[in-house]
Amino acid sequence: MKHIAILGSTGSIGKNTLSVVETHADEFKVVGLAANRDVDTLEQQIRRYRPALVALNEPAAAAQLSERIRDINCTQVLAGTEGLQAVATMPQASQVLDGMGGTAGLLPTLAAINAGKDIAFVNKEVMVMAGPLVKAAVKKNGVNLIPIDGEMSAIFQCLEGARDQQPDIHRLLITASGGPFREVPKEALYSVTPQQALRHPNWKMGQKITIDSATMMNKGLEVIEAKWLFDMELSKIDVVIHPESIVHSMVEWTDGSTLAQLGPTDMRIMIQYALTYPRRLSAPVPRLDLMEARTLHFEPVDFEKFPCLSLAYSAAEVGGTLPVVLSSADEVVVAAFLETRIRFMDIPAILARVMDAHAVIADPTLSDILEVDRWAKTTARSIIKNKKIMSQASY
Numbered sequence: 001m002k003h004i005a006i007l008g009s010t011g012s013i014g015k016n017t018l019s020v021v022e023t024h025a026d027e028f029k030v031v032g033l034a035a036n037r038d039v040d041t042l043e044q045q046i047r048r049y050r051p052a053l054v055a056l057n058e059p060a061a062a063a064q065l066s067e068r069i070r071d072i073n074c075t076q077v078l079a080g081t082e083g084l085q086a087v088a089t090m091p092q093a094s095q096v097l098d099g100m101g102g103t104a105g106l107l108p109t110l111a112a113i114n115a116g117k118d119i120a121f122v123n124k125e126v127m128v129m130a131g132p133l134v135k136a137a138v139k140k141n142g143v144n145l146i147p148i149d150g151e152m153s154a155i156f157q158c159l160e161g162a163r164d165q166q167p168d169i170h171r172l173l174i175t176a177s178g179g180p181f182r183e184v185p186k187e188a189l190y191s192v193t194p195q196q197a198l199r200h201p202n203w204k205m206g207q208k209i210t211i212d213s214a215t216m217m218n219k220g221l222e223v224i225e226a227k228w229l230f231d232m233e234l235s236k237i238d239v240v241i242h243p244e245s246i247v248h249s250m251v252e253w254t255d256g257s258t259l260a261q262l263g264p265t266d267m268r269i270m271i272q273y274a275l276t277y278p279r280r281l282s283a284p285v286p287r288l289d290l291m292e293a294r295t296l297h298f299e300p301v302d303f304e305k306f307p308c309l310s311l312a313y314s315a316a317e318v319g320g321t322l323p324v325v326l327s328s329a330d331e332v333v334v335a336a337f338l339e340t341r342i343r344f345m346d347i348p349a350i351l352a353r354v355m356d357a358h359a360v361i362a363d364p365t366l367s368d369i370l371e372v373d374r375w376a377k378t379t380a381r382s383i384i385k386n387k388k389i390m391s392q393a394s395y
């Protein structure tokens with residue numbers, strides 16, 4: 001039986017992970033859970049799975065949770081960054097699943113790797129910000145780093161048996177649904193609302209990643225993630241629009257052969273594979289019926305309509321701390337859009353401003369990365385506050 005700790009257990013990925021655990025209760029035991037401040041959901045999860053250790057990032061929420069589960073003796077509650085790191089490194093866990101969104105996952109993930117845990121990770125921001133540090137820590141500690149994010153899992157699966165054959169790869173093809181605005185003309189994007197942007201055609205996910213899908217920043221972050229995760233030159237990573245989201249990504253080899261991974265749009269498949277790798281177990285998910293799907297479409301990306309993708313390629317090209325700036329500022333900008341403080345096309349405009357203002361550190365340490373993360377967020381907040389917005393929308 002594998003003992004797992006889940007970071008971000010109250011989110012979309014966390015809940016799907018617990019559903020996989022339910023399905024294979026004889027395979028997995030949940031020993032640790034962590035989240036930000038969702039006391040209600042975490043309490044329910046504690047009562048159901050009885051983990052040894054849980055943590056909430058927000059101290060007040062952790063205190064409230066402790067009160068609520070006074071009747072449960074087997075679970076210890078911790079708070080703050082130390083609490084998250086304690087769950088990530090707990091001796092009882094052999095594998096840690098990082099399902100937290102954003103920067104918050106960086107320190108716990110590195111701590112888990114350094115504690116010798118195998119990592120199943122979906123938090124692309126961690127890889128975007130600190131890919132080289134994460135890869136070095138993985139190598140040093142001899143642990144497995146298994147992606148869950150659909151596109152990264154697809155490529156990981158296509159590379160099975162050929163992990164170190166990078167020179168034989170012609171290119172990676174990352175598929176993108178195109179999001180809710182694939183067919184919306186660029187001019188109309190200036191006035192779209194958060195509600196419209198949150199209506200993803202194929203996937204049900206957390207808010208941040210859903211907005212990132214609408215701007216195609218999500219694909220941009222995946223391009224950077226793939227660069228680090230698969231040690232791939234940027235010029236060999238392409239994005240292709242595939243509205244059906246059935247082909248989750250592809251590897252094209254130098255001999256002209258292309259391998260693809262196909263499946264239904266259900267994250268439980270990727271989560272389960274990351275937990276059972278290299279085994280495969282049955283899963284209670286809808287089967288892919290190609291007779292029903294019948295036609296698969298592929299089209300090029302419109303970089304002009306989705307400038308976030310160009311920004312991500314530029315950040316990846318320059319490297320160093322520029323991807324940190326992009327990813328960290330994006331967290332602030334997406335939150336501002338969700339609160340209707342800025343408009344949709346302000347997102348790339350503000351990100352470009354923050355990136356332009358940054359003096360890149362070529363080979364950053366962890367403390368450089370954390371410092372740049374703070375700087376990028378503060379700079380983005382200040383641009384938003386002063387309404388120095390660049391998009392052509394008038395206020």
Ligand SMILES: NC(=O)c1ccc[n+]([C@@H]2O[C@H](COP(=O)([O-])OP(=O)(O)OC[C@H]3O[C@@H](n4cnc5c(N)ncnc54)[C@H](OP(=O)(O)O)[C@@H]3O)[C@@H](O)[C@H]2O)c1
Pocket residue numbers: 007008009010011012013014034035036037038039056057084099100101102104122123124125148149150203204205206207208209267
């Ligand atoms: N959802 C998907 O299908 C999907 C697919 C591919 C990739 N991903 C990636 O998976 C990650 C999570 O996405 P999601 O959709 O599951 O997001 P979500 O539903 O918003 O969940 C985020 C989780 O992280 C926790 N969290 C956020 N900030 C935290 C902090 N400062 N400290 C501790 N915990 C924190 C949240 O806790 P609270 O609930 O307490 O706030 C929640 O448990 C993202 O990196 C996303 O890009 C998701």
